[in-house]
Amino acid sequence: MNKSIIGTAAVLALVGMTANSQAQMITNYSEDFNGFAVGPIFGQSGWTTSANGGVDIIQNTPGNMSASGTGSFGESKNDGLILTADTQSVVLEWTTRSRASLGFQSHLKIANAGQVGLQHVLFLATSADGYVLNGNSGFQFTGNIAGDDALSNNHHRWYEHRVSYNFESGLGLWEVSHRDGDGLYTPITSFNALQLGGLINQPSAWNTLAIGLIGSPDRLDDIRITSTLVPAPSTAVLMGLGGLGMRRRRRR
Secondary structure, three states: OOHHHHHHHHHHHHHHHHHHHOOEEEEEEEEOOOOOOOEEOOOOOOEEEEEOOOOEEEEEEOOEEEEEOOOOOEEEEEOOOOOOOOEEEEEEEEEEEOOOOOOOOEEEEEEOOOOOOOOEEEEEEEEOOEEEEEEOOEEEEEEOOOOOOOOOOOOOOEEEEEEEEEOOOOEEEEEEEEOOOOOOOEEEEEEEHHHHOHHHHOHHHOOEEEEEEOOOOOEEEEEEEEEEEOOOOOHHHHHHHHHHHHHHHHHO
């Protein structure tokens, strides 16, 4: 067998193994609001108001806090979310106590700084029609799902949301699970960058997190955003590649 072919195969195998071993997952943002004071969220841990007075912090049970509506729609934002250019994929997780009712009862939004209005990257909400998802190019999905994870008009049901997005493939998935249900996630909808607009595929545009709520029965809690970075070759691999090159030059 040709030795150059063997050498090339060895290099590809070495690079492949390193790529798999060097993937790094980081937590970009995590908040359960338990250290916050009851009252307006404004001024606490970097949160500011972006619309109509913002949202409040309310106590669910002793020591357990969450964001809450104030009786009319309000939105608050935090500019501390930063995804680096080498972000490969991201996962958003949060919980809501929301219901099917008029307007957007609760929402979580990813936006570019200074563009928290219509120019958002990703908008995820609950409404009278169920779940709503859109991007900066317009609506992609509005509707409910079947089964126990369907959004109902019950004011006291907590839902766990999970959105996964891959910047390399441009594909995403929104799932939900009723907290007191079977513990399994039900897909709400898949989506892609073409449907939601170009901003979603730019990690640097994911720099502002906003939450919006209407009435005090509506709650939002336990936000967690994690990302996986594009693997980078390790020093050992670079040295290995250099060694292979030196061996081939000596054989010549």
